Amino acid sequence: SSSPAVITCKAAVAWGAGEPLVMEEVELSPPHPHEIRIKVFSSSLCRSDISAWESQASSQAIFPRIFGHEASGIVESIGEGVTEFREGDHVLTVFTGECRTCRQCTSGKSNVCQVLGLERRGVMHSDQKTRFSIKGKPVFHYCAVSSFSEYTVVHSGCAVKVSPNAPLEKICLLSCGVAAGLGAAWNVAAVSEGSTVVIFGLGTVGLSVAQGARLKGASRIIGVDTNPDKCEKAKAFGVTEFINPSDSSEPIQQVIKRITDGGADYSFECIGDTGMITTALQSWHQGWGLTVTLGVPKVKPEMSAHYGLLLTGRTLKGTIFGGWKPKSDLPSLVDMYMNKEIEVDKFITHDLPFEDINTAFSLMREGKCLRCVIHM
Ligand code: COD
Ligand code: ZN
Structure with missing residues (x-):
């Protein structure tokens, strides 16, 4: 077939921190070598999109920008050297790619690719440039995915054929939040049967940890969230007890130790607050216990804790994307969904047309949704 050309399409462009997105006609270049151009089908809104869009930090002031990284789509065209995909293939995008050849990809120890790892500067991995523009002026990417657009270009290592x-x-949710939570429970913590689990933050990520823990037979799953609406919602995902820190004057770690006869076996930080990591560490059982951090802190990146907490044998682990290698592992998660072994649909509280994307941003900011799926 003839080589692909520049196209124009509609995209939701953020012009400044916290400013409502504006629907713009953007130019999108053809896929460069080893890249693919995708017709986005759906994209759900994840908290990280909001955090990056809201952030006033100068390192994050990358505008104009197209957010969105939890998405599904159909391959529209392929760049030179792409052998894995064809036009018409169904794909999930991923914010952390897998080249399958670098030292980390081949290590068997990490899911963070050295070449296609988390991109934070708003450009493509290969040439540090953008594929989007408006009247010739660059429009930046987010996580090298930028799915709040009718079409996008991604590296072929940042998409998975499904x-x-x-x-x-529905399966766009497996591109980030739901997979991240399941992976944290299964791959990173390996939650054991009969155990007690505490989850800080009951968004889609935290509730996916709950689902993962329930499927591994955890007997108590304690959810902690400051939003009282999460109490009812959380039960559907396996949370057995709910604690709202605003309801009690007793420190939360003390409450947990009291009701669990000495502390939890596993705790998960799904808020993105380093103070909560300290609290999670303090909620452990004496002598054992594992805390997994999933969030990226919005404010203070340093964390503090008394070394004695670790001295007696407890473990602190970090993870991105639940330890999954996207290319190797995501197709089987999609199959599990198709076989009704994991729940995805229940996380979708809202479906919205692309034009209403700002409504999705408001719903999430106000804590009124789990996932809003935006239909392109
Ligand atoms: N105490 C208790 N609960 C709180 C508090 C608090 N102080 N603050 C917020 N919460 C609750 C909120 O009420 C909400 O229910 C929940 O925490 C957070 O949920 P959501 O729906 O806002 O967010 P998720 O589930 O989509 O994602 C949360 C993460 C923290 C995992 C995410 O934002 C993140 O930091 N990801 C990091 C990894 C990363 O950057 N990946 C890139 C793509 S995600
Ligand atoms: Zn995400």
């Missing part, structure tokens, strides 16, 4: 039978409007 079964054409899977509903694209």
Whole structure:
């Protein structure tokens, strides 16, 4: 077939921190070598999109920018050297790619690719440039995905081919939040049967940890969240007890130790607050216990804790994307969804047309949704 050309399409562009997105006609270049151009089918909104869009930090002031990284789509065209994809393939995008050849990808010890790892500067990995522009002026990417657009270009290592039978409007959630939570429970913590689990933050990520823990037979799953609406919602995902820190004057770690006869076996930080990591560490059982951090802190990146907490044998682990290698592991998660072994649909509290994307941002900011799926 003839080589692909520049196209124009509609994209939701953020012009400044916290400013409502504006629907713009953007130019999108053809895929460069080893890249693919995707017709985005659906994209759900994840908290990280909001955090980056709201951030006043100068390192994050990358505008104009197209957010969105939890998405599904159909391959529209392929760049030179791409052998893995064809036009028409169904794909999930991933914010952390897998080149399959670098030292980390081949290590068997890490899911963080040296070449296609988390991109924070708003450009493509290969040439530090953008593929989007408006009247010739660059429009920046987010996590090298930028799915709040009718079309996008990603590195072929940042997309995963999935079964054409899977509903694209649902499985987009497996591209980030739901997979991250399940992976934290299964791959990183390896939650054991009969154990007690505490989850700080009951968004889609935290509730996916709950689902993962329930499927591994955890007997108590304690959810902690300052939003009282999460109490009812959380039960559907396996949370057995709910604690709202605003309801009690007793420190939360003390409450947990009291009700669990000495402390939890596992705790998970799904808020993005380093103070909560300290609290999570203090909620452990004496002599054992594992804390997994999933969030990226919005404010203070340093954390503090008394070394004695670790001295007696406790463990602190960090993870991104639940330890999954996207290319190797995501197709089987999609299959599990198709076989009804994992729940995805229940996380979708809202479906919205692309034009209403700012409504999705408001719903998430106000804590009124789990996932809003935006249909392109
Ligand atoms: N105490 C208790 N609960 C709180 C507090 C608090 N101080 N503050 C907020 N919460 C609750 C909120 O009420 C909400 O229910 C929950 O915490 C957070 O949920 P969501 O829906 O806002 O967010 P998620 O589940 O989509 O994601 C949360 C993460 C923290 C995991 C995410 O934002 C993140 O930091 N990801 C880091 C990894 C990363 O950058 N990956 C890149 C793509 S995600
Ligand atoms: Zn995300």
